Amino acid sequence: MLDTTSADSIIEFAKKLKGKTLRTACDVDFDEFKINDKGGYGKTAEKYYFNYEPNSDAEPDFKEAGLELKCSPLKTLKNGDFRSKERLVLNIINYLQVHKEDFESSSFWKKNAHLLLVFYLHDRDLNLLDYIIKLVDDWKYPSEDLKIIKHDWETINQKIKEGKAHELSEGDTFYLGACTKGSTALKSFREQPFGKEKAKQRAYSLKQGYVNHIIASIAQEETAVYGKIIERPEVLDIVQSIEEIVISKFQPFYGKSAEEIAEKFDLHFNPKAKNYFASITNAVLKAILGIEQDKTIEEFEKADIQVKTIRVEKNNRIEQSVSFPAFDFIQIYNESWRESELKDLTEKKFLFLFFKNNGNEYVFDKVKFWNMPFADRNEVRKVWLRTKKIIQTGEIVKGYKTDKNGKISRQLNFPKKTENNVWHVRPHGQTALDTKPLPVMEKETKEMSFTKQCFWMNWDYLRDEIYLK
DNA sequence: GCATGATCATGC
DNA sequence: GCATGATCATGC
Secondary structure, three states: OOOOHHHHHHHHHHHHOOOOOOOOOOOOOHHOOOOOOHHHHHHHHHHHOOOEEEEEEOOOOOOOOEEEEEEEEEEEHHHOOEOOOOOEEEOOOOOOHHOOOOOOHOOHHHHEEEEEEEEEEEOOOHHHOOOOOEEEEEOOHHHHHHHHHHHHHHHHHHHHHHOOHHHOOOOOOOOOOOOOEOOOOOHHHEOEEEEEEEEEEEEEEHHHHHHHHHHHOOOOHHHHHHHOOOOOOHHHHHHHOHHHHHHHHHHHHHHOOOHHHHHOOOOOOOOOOOOOOHHHHHHHHHHHHOOOOOOOEHHHHHHHOEEEEEEEEOOEEEEEEEEEOOHEEEEHHHHHHOHHHHHOOOOOOEEEEEEOOOOOOOEEEEEEEOOOOOHHHHHHHHHHHHHHHHHHHHHOOOEEEOOOOOOOOEEOOOHHHOOOHHHHEEOOOOOOOEEEOOOOOOOOOOOOOOEEEEEEEEEEHHHHHHOOO
């Protein structure tokens, strides 16, 4: 018998879901219901497994036990490991109220201090009732994480107090994000207390990287995989944030050459490799932060930080724009901007490591944390929409060019660097023959695949908005 | 074998 | 000098 006043009893009951599906776990004839709406999974579990009516109260779902139920999808990696399919969305940020709260008495903390997590394996071909439940456990934030989450919560509050709720971005924070929630329609815009501009509705959320950390922790793989930057949580009481800790650790190396740094850490990389500087910075990042080389940087993973190594020339010119992984034409074709990977990327936090050419070598210049300002995110959106349009029409190739060696290259219609101040599209594969499938036949080549492409951040945008600022 | 994080090479 | 299409070394 489920005792809804006891957290232990509820958790124990929930754990019986492991290995089952909602259809097999609930004593209900689901053929009588139609369940397919978004959020349907959690509602169904609440109603038919835990036997209570879903609500949107400010209190946790299991009020007496202080337990908030969250159901969330997993995906499987090629090696069989589980990862979170998405961020974990928590309660809506009430812009008109939260500025009066402090963390300990906040609506966020009241509702989400103790989570009951049900992770199921998502499969687009299945009815949600048939998703297999893989991991079930409760979650309380370890004290070192909680300090970062509290700092994140305060960062979000600060922006609201400055009348900038409409400019909120997930990249503002590390573990706890302010993610958009609800439709893009006008009705999902909200008043904010200190600004005239209406702000898109957002919810507190645990970043995908942080959810992965929870999953690893539940699956007890954690110690094998992760290293930590912050060994002693009390450090955070003195220093303000992850940003300041990382920057302070890098500062002693400013002015040293890449070779000097590599030598100091006994690192050996091929200087001709295109990722030479990235290899060094990645290894040094770990060395400086006191992390073993075969581990990943836990705090960075949890916060989904994008690390980019950049070479700057003497005149502050940055020779190369910044690339990202090749995109999937079919995915873009099927998605809206709101669902897109690129929209997520524009809300991520970046760590840039700059090396500057002093005439005969590249010297470690500085590091900079950054996330994209509101107005520029909209520019990226425009580039994405144009890219999608081109994929939809199948008009990718504009023409051909032959160089003096008789080598033919194609001219493409994808958004070029000259068309937008922030962002563009260019090829990104092993060769021009390295392709990905298309949803619509390319009109010129008559092929159902095309040379891999990716989004790029314009180098002059990087120089003006990040390096020189 | 391919994703990744980059740089190279050509021509205007 | 810079835009653009193409390509490379590495690691898993």
